[in-house]
Amino acid sequence: MAPVIIFLLFVLSLALQGSVFALAGPSGTHPDILLIITVALALLSDERRGAIVGLCAGLFQDILFGSPLGFFAAVKMLAGTIAGLLSDYIYKDVTLAPMILTVGFTFFSDLVTFFLLKLFNIGASSSLLVYLYPSTLQRMVLHFLIMGLIYPYLYRAQKKQLLFAEREEEE
Amino acid sequence: MLSPQAKRKARKIRIAVLVAVFLLLLIMAGITADRRGQGITWLEEILQYVMAPVQGAFQQLTSFAESFFASIKDYQLLLAENAKLRERLAAATALETSIAELKQENERLRRMLELREASEYELIAAEVIARDPSSWFKTITINKGARHGIEQNMAVITTDGLVGSILSVAPNSAHVLLLTDERSAVSALVQRSREPGEVGLIENDPENPGALLMKNLPRDANIQPGDTIISSGLGGLFPKGLLIGYVSSTAEDKMSLTQYAVVQPAVNFNRLEEVFVVVTQEKVFPAADDAAEEGS
Numbered sequence: 001m002a003p004v005i006i007f008l009l010f011v012l013s014l015a016l017q018g019s020v021f022a023l024a025g026p027s028g029t030h031p032d033i034l035l036i037i038t039v040a041l042a043l044l045s046d047e048r049r050g051a052i053v054g055l056c057a058g059l060f061q062d063i064l065f066g067s068p069l070g071f072f073a074a075v076k077m078l079a080g081t082i083a084g085l086l087s088d089y090i091y092k093d094v095t096l097a098p099m100i101l102t103v104g105f106t107f108f109s110d111l112v113t114f115f116l117l118k119l120f121n122i123g124a125s126s127s128l129l130v131y132l133y134p135s136t137l138q139r140m141v142l143h144f145l146i147m148g149l150i151y152p153y154l155y156r157a158q159k160k161q162l163l164f165a166e167r168e169e170e171e
Numbered sequence: 172m173l174s175p176q177a178k179r180k181a182r183k184i185r186i187a188v189l190v191a192v193f194l195l196l197l198i199m200a201g202i203t204a205d206r207r208g209q210g211i212t213w214l215e216e217i218l219q220y221v222m223a224p225v226q227g228a229f230q231q232l233t234s235f236a237e238s239f240f241a242s243i244k245d246y247q248l249l250l251a252e253n254a255k256l257r258e259r260l261a262a263a264t265a266l267e268t269s270i271a272e273l274k275q276e277n278e279r280l281r282r283m284l285e286l287r288e289a290s291e292y293e294l295i296a297a298e299v300i301a302r303d304p305s306s307w308f309k310t311i312t313i314n315k316g317a318r319h320g321i322e323q324n325m326a327v328i329t330t331d332g333l334v335g336s337i338l339s340v341a342p343n344s345a346h347v348l349l350l351t352d353e354r355s356a357v358s359a360l361v362q363r364s365r366e367p368g369e370v371g372l373i374e375n376d377p378e379n380p381g382a383l384l385m386k387n388l389p390r391d392a393n394i395q396p397g398d399t400i401i402s403s404g405l406g407g408l409f410p411k412g413l414l415i416g417y418v419s420s421t422a423e424d425k426m427s428l429t430q431y432a433v434v435q436p437a438v439n440f441n442r443l444e445e446v447f448v449v450v451t452q453e454k455v456f457p458a459a460d461d462a463a464e465e466g467s
Contacts, residue, residue: 051189055196070199077196081189116197120204 047084054080282330294447309352332414332437362399
């Protein structure tokens with residue numbers, strides 16, 4: 001049941017990201033719903049599940065939107081892993097924590113993306129500052145707000161164990 | 172329950188796997204980064220083959236979402252436009268009603284003016300300002316009174332015909348007793364024959380609300396349905412020749428001594444808005460006859 005729900009979340013996120021938010025983004029800035037979902041799910045679980053969620057989400061994005069295969073998978077897996085590592089250090093019932101963290105992950109994700117673009121010599125001819133401002137800044141604000149809307153629902157779903165099973169003692 | 176050593180080992184393995192996967196992804200991304208002039212890799216080919224239906228579904232979803240939100244946008248525009256049009260329609264309807272009202276008022280006033288100019292009597296125009304709300308009395312109140320020269324028993328007419336007479340007078344208003352009131356009575360004759368002996372008395376018809384009865388007609392009076400009934404002028408209260416109504420039926424009374432006629436009034440008493448008060452009739456008809464005529 002849980003993989004199906006997460007898959008549906010991905011589908012919904014990509015559908016929204018590729019349609020509604022692509023239309024509504026201010027000055028061409030689109031929110032990365034998939035990143036928000038990845039961070040939120042990772043914060044509700046652990047680094048291993050965060051990594052898997054990030055990997056699947058990124059691969060899904062790469063395959064569906066024609067980006068270099070593994071590009072966003074690497075970025076999101078990294079974000080999911082780190083978010084999962086931080087999951088032990090936040091109060092999961094306080095929505096503000098994921099909201100603030102998603103701002104940091106947005107910056108991190110864009111930073112990594114920029115360096116990967118440079119690494120593979122795909123675009124990113126401008127400087128980092130030009131790349132990050134204003135689009136990353138706007139995205140940080142958008143992600144902060146969207147996380148505030150999404151996280152409480154995901155938290156409730158996790159409380160009912162609809163997303164992930166309880167962690168095993170081994171971990 | 173694992174030992175701390177086993178836990179550390181498991182963690183190391185996990186980190187190693189993660190790093191390996193990360194590197195693998197980077198390599199894949201590096202391979203697939205520059206696609207110009209190259210075909211897709213076999214891995215991509217398989218994945219895309221598998222995912223093509225999903226992508227198609229996504230495209231449909233996206234198109235649906237786009238068209239859906241475009242429809243919402245259009246719908247919002249249509250709602251706004253609809254609201255504006257409704258406002259304009261309401262304003263136009265109100266204007267149309269107002270124009271129709273003005274036209275009707277204009278027509279009434281024109282006819283009143285024509286009547287006033289053509290009339291041999293001195294007329295005072297007045298507006299109906301109230302009606303007796305009870306069903307027992309048929310009176311109206313007009314906005315002219317003693318200060319305007321209105322006196323008791325003066326006849327009240329419209330362009331359609333006779334309305335009634337002044338019942339009582341206040342300084343700035345007056346009550347008019349309508350012909351349909353039980354207290355009202357008018358001496359009348361048939362316009363077609365105009366025979367002096369065929370004068371009847373117009374009263375209200377208790378069995379036929381809104382209609383009048385012309386009573387005390389000679390048994391052999393020349394009267395038939397469709398005849399026009401006018402005031403006879405006898406008694407002096409009402410000027411001669413004012414239209415009262417039209418005969419709808421005739422019959423003999425119970426004793427077969429006289430006959431009577433049911434008369435439909437020419438005036439619509441439910442739609443009185445402007446009336447004239449006739450002020451000079453006493454010059455034509457002596458006031459001394461009034462009591463005898465109207466008292467009957």
